[in-house]
Amino acid sequence: MADVTLRKVIKRYDEVEAVRGIDLDIADHEFVVLVGPSGCGKSTTLRMIAGLEDITDGDIMIGGDVVNDVPPKDRDIAMVFQNYALYPHMTVAENMSFGLRLKHYPKAEIKTRVDEAARMLDIVELVDRKPKQLSGGQRQRVAMGRAIVRNPKVFLFDEPLSNLDAKLRVQMRIEIKKVHQKVRTTTVYVTHDQVEAMTLADRVVVMNHGRIEQIGTPNDLYHNPATRFVAGFIGSPAMNFIPCRLEDVAGKLHIRLTDRIAFPLPANRAVKYQGVTRNEKLLLGLRPEHITEAKAHPEPGIEGFDAVLDVTEPMGMETLIYFTLEGAQICGRVNPNAGARDGAPLRLAVDLNNMHLLNEVTGAVI
């Protein structure tokens, strides 16, 4: 087991810079998820850690040693691929033991390790089968087993659940988490699915355009996003961004959304945003759960307004509502019994205690 460090890592393909100077410290035993839209450089970063891609500039260290020029087999890492990459002509046991056999481990030890991993992954009865006789989920388990038996310093996962159906994905997600709790190997996991990132990670690294947007715990990223990109990427349904500006009304700081809608800011927010230039173009960031049906006795910081709903999506435990404000489509979450109907008006409330204020031009969270 080891820590992994990236120092100003750059990857350039001819003209295109896929990764633009990444600094990242991954502690021993940590489960770090790289997340971002396709083309953000997350897979390239992982492949550089694996040694499958050369780095153009910078340093990658595993366990304190610079591994820039160390071939993959000497980096003591194991990787799980999106399409499983099982050797089709070998049985499950042979697939899992291939790396150990190449390193001439004693047969008894190979067997012990394979049995142990098979038990951990609940694939004991499959060890004599060929990959084509397995289901997608089983193949993914074998691919994980192949990584586990090697007992490497670092596990690398490259979108391992993308080929599975939704239900199986949830199941395997839990499985991966359980495995990590048992073996505690430092893990770098790449996904484009923010739910996977949130549920699995000790820390999430949000990437965009080859750069790191923000690093933090799942809760940290959710509640304190640093940029508009992170705010919009983390959370489902995504955070709403409503054009707004600040103004002083009767000595109190207000946030104005439309000509008709303006709310006084709660005391702590008023202090926080006191320095912001008035009438500057801003964005109000509000998560859907902070736009709900209005209650009879609202708490401080919760302000009511009327909206005509465009569309409603009943989800069972809640109903998602969509309406338009100043040209922006807004999503809220209301109680299924709140009486939300397509095309009908509804009295809503915004929770300004959980608001974010963003600079519309730079996208930075103020």
Place this chain on the structure above:
Amino acid sequence: MASTVVIDKAAPTRNVKYGSMSRDRTWALRWSYFFLTLFAIFSLVPPLYMLITSLKTSAEISAATNPWWVFHPTFSNYVELLTSNQFLTFFRNSAFVSIFVVTITMLISVPAAFALARMRFWGSATLATGVFLTYLVPDTLLFLPLFKMFAVFSDWTGIQLINRWYVLLIIYPTLTVPFCTWIMIGYFASIPKELDEAAIIDGASWFQTLTRIFIPVAMPGLIAATIFAFTVSWAQYLYPLVFTTSTDQLVLPVGIITSLIKGDVFNWGQIMTGALLGAAPPLIIYAFLMDYYIAGLTAGATKG
């Protein structure tokens, strides 16, 4: 589209059994059988004629009887050929040449294809195309310069290769290596990239990745290439005709023609027998490896 419409019409009458789908299929099958039978007859008549003629005596062949019927079947042609040292020499030369050529071809083309398909070095794509282009140069163009090359080589070194059966081991691979490399490049390219990446991470060297992952996974393609190389070297006529002349150096196709046609005397019975016996080894190999051969040719089409 048309079939769907007819089914819709048929549905209310509940007479789905004779829907247009099955009618289409029936007709397609009839035409298939018709043409398959036609082609089968077309391609099987010559060997059948060879078989019939090989069972006749010279007297019966030259007699004005029904050429499609054997009135006095005899194995004398077979016995004579199989006990003639000459024929056995031809056979042995052919077998040696083919087995060695297949071995040489595979030893060169499999690693070459792996390198060209996977190792991503500067110019590898151009080189891969170049390999295929060399195959397109017909041997009728190549045999003269090749002959000259061996003559010059002999002048310079004193090593005589012309009129030795083993000269064919150098010449045939110029035909087989490019084509087999091309087949194997295609086959290796169909193997997902993650498979060699997984192997590399598991600690395999390039050589181990080739021998322990690629060759087993690409076995159908390998067998297809082997059969091709064997067939080419077994049936090659022009090169051995040019490069070998002494009776003890000849391979089967040339040997049969030169030893069994004496001036204007054609020993038809033995020629047919020799040709039939000569065709046997490739047939036997095809029969054993047919399933693999087909899998190799249709690779990628069915890969899940």
